[in-house]
Amino acid sequence: MVYSPFDFNEAVSHRKDYVEDKLSEGSPVVGLSFSDGLLLLTLRKSQRKIFEIYDRLIYSAIGNQSDIEAIRIGAIDVAHREGYERSPDDITALRLVGFSLSPPLKKLFGDTLNAPAVIRAIFGEMGETPNRDHFLILNYDGEFSQRSDYAVVAGTWEAEDKMLETLSDYSTECTLGHAIQTALATWAIGALEGSNKRKTLASDEKQVTTEIHDSQQDEFLANALKTMQLEIGLLDRRTNRESKFRLLTSDEIKREIGDTLPIP
Amino acid sequence: MGNSNLLEMIRPFHDTVITPPEWLGKEYAIPSGASPITDIHGTTVIAVKYREGVINVGDRRATANFSVMYDRAEKSLPIDDYTLLAISGSYGRAMDVVKYLRHSFKYFERSQLQPMSLEGKLSELSRVIAAGLPSALQGIGGFIPILSSYDVAMHTGRIFFYDGMGARFESTEFGAAGSGSVQIRGVFDYIVKTKKPFHEMSLEEALREALIMLDIAADLDAATGGWAKRLPLAKKIDANGIADIPEEILRNITQDINSLDA
Numbered sequence: 001m002v003y004s005p006f007d008f009n010e011a012v013s014h015r016k017d018y019v020e021d022k023l024s025e026g027s028p029v030v031g032l033s034f035s036d037g038l039l040l041l042t043l044r045k046s047q048r049k050i051f052e053i054y055d056r057l058i059y060s061a062i063g064n065q066s067d068i069e070a071i072r073i074g075a076i077d078v079a080h081r082e083g084y085e086r087s088p089d090d091i092t093a094l095r096l097v098g099f100s101l102s103p104p105l106k107k108l109f110g111d112t113l114n115a116p117a118v119i120r121a122i123f124g125e126m127g128e129t130p131n132r133d134h135f136l137i138l139n140y141d142g143e144f145s146q147r148s149d150y151a152v153v154a155g156t157w158e159a160e161d162k163m164l165e166t167l168s169d170y171s172t173e174c175t176l177g178h179a180i181q182t183a184l185a186t187w188a189i190g191a192l193e194g195s196n197k198r199k200t201l202a203s204d205e206k207q208v209t210t211e212i213h214d215s216q217q218d219e220f221l222a223n224a225l226k227t228m229q230l231e232i233g234l235l236d237r238r239t240n241r242e243s244k245f246r247l248l249t250s251d252e253i254k255r256e257i258g259d260t261l262p263i264p
Numbered sequence: 265m266g267n268s269n270l271l272e273m274i275r276p277f278h279d280t281v282i283t284p285p286e287w288l289g290k291e292y293a294i295p296s297g298a299s300p301i302t303d304i305h306g307t308t309v310i311a312v313k314y315r316e317g318v319i320n321v322g323d324r325r326a327t328a329n330f331s332v333m334y335d336r337a338e339k340s341l342p343i344d345d346y347t348l349l350a351i352s353g354s355y356g357r358a359m360d361v362v363k364y365l366r367h368s369f370k371y372f373e374r375s376q377l378q379p380m381s382l383e384g385k386l387s388e389l390s391r392v393i394a395a396g397l398p399s400a401l402q403g404i405g406g407f408i409p410i411l412s413s414y415d416v417a418m419h420t421g422r423i424f425f426y427d428g429m430g431a432r433f434e435s436t437e438f439g440a441a442g443s444g445s446v447q448i449r450g451v452f453d454y455i456v457k458t459k460k461p462f463h464e465m466s467l468e469e470a471l472r473e474a475l476i477m478l479d480i481a482a483d484l485d486a487a488t489g490g491w492a493k494r495l496p497l498a499k500k501i502d503a504n505g506i507a508d509i510p511e512e513i514l515r516n517i518t519q520d521i522n523s524l525d526a
Contacts, residue, residue, distance in 0.1 A: 048377070051374070051377075052374050053374065054374075055370075073375060076371065076374050076375050077281045077375075080281055080282055080367050080370070080371045080374075081281045081282070083367060084282055084363065084364070084367040240506075240507060240508075241345050241505050241506070242342045242343070242344050242345050242366075242505075242506065243344065243345050243370075
């Protein structure tokens with residue numbers, strides 16, 4: 001059988017649909033820089049989702065659990081080998097994503113004999129000051145992009161766009177508490193958009209409006225906090241400890257944002 | 265057949281990308297008649313317990329034979345949030361080992377999503393010391409560390425000292441290593457028997473005793489540096505992790521100790 005350019009396009013498009021359909025269920029992840037550090041926030045149903053990669057690198061992803069794990073272990077391996085043989089100062093998110101993680105993902109996506117990776121990942125890199133922080137978004141096909149101040153991954157492009165729109169006037173000169181509240185509100189917008197889209201598809205109705213009201217969003221978030229587990233991974237800019245990374249405990253979260261939200 | 269393939273694909277837990285330094289276990293061909301190579305050595309380090317954890321102090325001197333090579337050496341180095349390695353002997357080897365252990369312990373914690381056990385950390389250190397023995401016997405690269413840690417489960421400080429073969433001993437009160445440690449060994453016991461055990465002392469009390477011993481080591485050992493020019497370095501580990509003891513406190517105590525000689 002002759003393999004024509006048409007077959008290639010067809011195959012790629014099928015793979016894209018297959019992956020994006022699977023990703024669409026994913027709970028969004030929000031990354032924010034702020035004065036005293038950098039955080040990733042998500043709400044999860046089961047497994048832990050936010051991980052430490054290296055001294056100043058944090059990672060989370062939506063997608064297939066084994067692909068998330070493969071990228072996590074691969075990133076940890078590369079960073080530690082390089083940091084040990086050269087210097088921890090040489091480990092950056094851009095090097096890691098651009099030279100080590102993106103090429104194999106691209107190769108896997110183009111390899112029609114194998115299942116593509118189902119993943120959309122976010123890496124955060126903490127610098128000395130917020131303007132030296134970086135976020136890298138890595139896609140299932142190897143594409144990646146760099147952002148500063150804030151970044152998101154979500155199950156659909158529409159959800160990501162809405163989330164980025166909300167964050168467009170975010171300033172990194174804020175406290176941990178403010179950053180957590182901003183990230184929670186942003187998460188709710190992304191998750192609500194995803195859930196609305198699924199409902200629309202299921203009911204087979206034409207989407208009439210995409211407006212999300214504040215009250216609807218608050219109610220959605222309150223419900224989500226009851227049924228899902230809030231997870232916040234922090235890289236602490238001010239700590240003297242050897243490890244900059246830690247997962248916030250629910251006591252810490254309550255202390256930071258007070259009683260504004262029903263954190264279990 | 266299928267089963268054996270799956271078995272091959274399962275990664276053993278020890279399969280780590282962080283491999284011990286390549287010099288480990290190596291012997292060097294030293295031509296007869298060649299003058300011995302001199303590597304730079306760190307001199308005296310002391311670890312003592314106190315009520316809340318462990319204190320490490322060390323002088324700042326590094327020597328090669330009879331030359332003072334460096335007077336800002338740091339000899340007590342954090343490996344992770346609750347582990348300090350105080351080093352004596354070959355500085356280069358010790359730095360290599362510190363870098364190795366840092367990556368090894370952190371790699372374990374990050375990849376396995378749980379911290380390495382204290383027992384695991386101690387045997388990893390034994391392994392690198394024992395593997396450095398062939399070259400240490402040839403007179404180069406020998407180093408002896410003291411490992412201090414805060415045991416989060418037992419809520420207490422722990423001190424471990426080693427010999428050149430990697431044998432590990434837990435000390436109930438104190439540890440010392442390096443050229444100046446020989447002269448002060450008995451003093452620790454004297455303090456424990458006549459005053460009180462270190463683990464019942466406050467931070468200030470234990471720090472003062474440790475600094476007096478460092479002062480005696482500097483008096484009696486030619487290679488150990490005093491603090492006339494530069495203050496010693498001190499770190500503590502307690503339930504909150506590792507912290508530097510501020511210069512201000514060290515300055516006050518050392519000045520007070522100086523006045524004892526007047």
